[in-house]
Amino acid sequence: MDGTKIAASVTLDPLSGKPLYRQLSEGLAQLVLDGTLHPGDPLPTEETLCDALGVSRTTARKAYAELVDAGRVVRRPRRGSFVAEPKLPRSLDTVHNFSEEMLKLGMNPTSKVLGFSVTKPSAWVAERLGIGPQTNVFEICRLRLADGEPILLETAWIPCHFCPNLKEEQLTRSLYALITEATGRIAQGAHETYEAARLSRVDARQLGCAEGDPTFIIRRSTSDSGGETFECSRIVAPGDRNQYEVSLQRDGSTHAGIVPTRQG
The missing domain is CATH 3.40.1410.10 (Chorismate lyase-like)
Incomplete structure (x- = not known):
């Protein structure tokens, strides 16, 4: 899913009081939960996400870091970020x-x-x-x-x-x-x-x-x-x-x- 489509699916409100990176990470997580993004799907680069959503590089980086910490996104050296597979207890x-x-x-x-x-x-x-x-x-x-x-x-x-x-x-x-x-x-x-x-x-x-x-x-x-x-x-x-x-x-x-x- 490219940055333009994500921008059309994720709404960010700078006046909400919630940090933009948190809104972005929650918005991306919701796209996974509702099936818009699927396990294994590649995600846009931080730069692409910044251009599409009009946010800073720091905001995009922190949003991805939060998703990685939550196990929703995996990063591959030289390949990029991908939606993680569901966990199997x-x-x-x-x-x-x-x-x-x-x-x-x-x-x-x-x-x-x-x-x-x-x-x-x-x-x-x-x-x-x-x-x-x-x-x-x-x-x-x-x-x-x-x-x-x-x-x-x-x-x-x-x-x-x-x-x-x-x-x-x-x-x-x-x-x-x-x-x-x-x-x-x-x-x-x-x-x-x-x-x-x-x-x-x-x-x-x-x-x-x-x-x-x-x-x-x-x-x-x-x-x-x-x-x-x-x-x-x-x-x-x-x-x-x-x-x-x-x-x-x-x-x-x-x-x-x-x-x-x-x-x-």
Whole structure:
């Protein structure tokens, strides 16, 4: 939507007592809510918005900054500003299963297999799985999508002796479900670490993001009811699509949540 059309849709009143940047940000937000602007739509540059509405560059900049802070707009280096995708609440207080979580949200989870091989584990993988450096593991790289939009890039490792008959064509399904069917093991617990990082060129290309965009790197090890670790993974979760929430209580208990957002 160009600046002229936005100017025709947004009314600014300098006598209202409300700051112009706030009126502009609320007006743009309303265009998203009423369907005039759609997720992924490009927005005019600050300069274009200034010319169309007759406001200062500071007003346009503060309006966009407020929308970015509210999660309604995402900025792409060298590409501009875009309407953000709606947030999709998911819970982190149970063992995470991407497929189940997306189905609960009424979305269609799919997986694109990017790599499937038998290899020797790295030192980190061997330590997490509690295996020797010469033990064969399946290395599975998948792009996880919701309604066709990339959400996560996941690389998982499983000792081959757990699922010796695992086939690449099965991997469009939930990996945990496949493991349960093959071994009877149920994902009972998980340990995760989170790290803020920048997307590499390779990961950005797979996710449809820009190189250098903020991302979370999640490292997880999953165990069964007996406490044995049977899978570990490295997950790339772009910052514009994933928001993590944790509530803390004085007694030390926690409640956590994840809110992924799709590409804007």
